[in-house]
Amino acid sequence: IDLENTVYISDLENQLKFFQTYNFQNYLTKVNLCLFREKYDTTYFAKIFNFNLIKFLKIDLKNVQNNFLVSYKFLESFEALRGLSFENIKLTNKLFEVILCSRKLTTVLFDNFMVFDENELINQNLFNNSILFLGFYNLNMSLNSLFFLYLSKFAGLKRIILNLHHNQSLDTNEYCFNDEVRYLNIPKPKYHRYLPSLESLKYGNFFFAKNQTSSSILKILYHLFNLENLIELKYNTGCLYKEDIEIFSNLKSLKYLKLSIQNKSSDVEILRKILRLNISNKIFKLDIYAYKFEISEILSISNFKKLKILKLTFYSDEIIIRKNLGILYRMNFIKLDIYKFDINPLLDSYGYAKKIIFSSSLLNHSHIED
Known part of the structure; x- marks a missing residue:
């Protein structure tokens, strides 16, 4: 029985013990738990769950003081556990030591x-080889160097999502994510041979964020992961940096690239230089958000040898941009979509609405704007 999305089990007022009367113990495979205390042990859950059956466990610590548990040792009893998800949690050494010691977990969110x-100390001798996918969504407060160093401890990792904006900021339009990475002083780990060889990397911050990154997040991730075998990269950032050019030049297997760039004013040549690297010989799918596209950038895109799916989105209303895009209309794409963001606070929570400039999926190409 999968109760992950249908039953929200809480230990408030002994509801977990009451749930025991349903006799689901030998049938449950996925469970959603809402906890209220700071301390649990294996015996607390033993009469409620069959540890050999639970494959996915979701734990919400919203109602726990300080949003973390005294111990996570009870997780070791869930012998069949493959997926683990936490909500409203503060990361701690004790939690990550249990996760790193797991030999069966494949997904942690x-x-x-x-x-x-x-002030927490990282255990230099712990590594995990079983976890293939890590997902981090909605950062509360800010990052620090310990967080990044822990990411490099998952030697078998293939896919990671760092979607770090915070939903609560939407109400006030204060996009308060502030990573200040230039002050973190994150050295390349000494355990080079254990670094995860990623196949998919997704980093996201608000495209409209007022607080932009102060230096390249990609540079830090390049220190912590082996990106030579990266197939998919989704990189949503305030702007690109010169050091990003060298990093992109080492992405030897990249087939899908999505870039969201809020500001190109610092160095308008960076995107063009990236588009002219060897990645132009390998990428099959390209998706770029930018304020505007220069003719040199559009020409670089037109020279991609294996590109079949292209999506471009821009904000500038310069007529020359639209005329330059005409170069792409005549190319042999499987799918080509071009959008412009128009200010329209009635249609979009950010005050922008997408407007189609061109779409190869439309049967009537008269929709193309001049």
């Missing part, structure tokens, strides 16, 4: 999370 205290 965190939603609405706070990172470690700076």
Whole structure:
């Protein structure tokens, strides 16, 4: 029985013990838990769950003081556990030591999370080879160096999502994510041979964020992961940096690239230089958001040898941009979509609405704007 999305089990007022009367113990495979206390042990859950059957466990710590548990040792009893998800949690050394010691977990997700205290000490000898996918969504507060160093401890990791904006900021239009990575001083780990060889990397911050990154997040991730075998990269950032050019030049297997760039004013040549690297010989699918596209960038895209799916989105209303895009209309794409963002607060929560300039999926190409 999969109760992950249908039953929200809480231990408030002994509801877990009451749930025991339903006799689901030998049938449950996925469970959604809402906890209220700071301390649990294996015996607390033993009469309610069959540890050999639970394959996915979701734990919400919203109602737990300080949003973390004293111990996570009870997780070791869930012998069949493959997926683990946390909501409203503060990351701690004790939690990650249990996760790193697991030999069967393949997926771990965190939603609405706070990172470690700076004074916590990392165990240099612990590595995990079983976990293939890590997902981090909705950062609360800010990042620190310990968070990044822990990411490099998952030697078998193939896919990671760092979607770090915070949903609560939408109400006030204060996009408060502030990573200040230039002050973190994150060295390349000494355990080079254990670094995860990623196949998919997705980093996201608000495209409209007022607080932009102060330096390249991609540079830090390049220190912590082996990106030579990266197939998919989704990179939503305030702007690109010169050091990003070298990093992109080392992405030897990239087939799908999605870039969201809020500001190109610092160096308008960076995107063009990236588009002229060897990635132009390998990418099959390209998706770029930018304020505007220069003719040199459009020409570079037109020279991609294996590109079959292209999506471009821009904000500038310069007529020359639209005329330059005409170069792409005549190319042999499987799918080509071009959009412009128009200010329209009635249609979009950010005050922008997407307007189609060109779409190869439309039967009537008269929709193309001059």
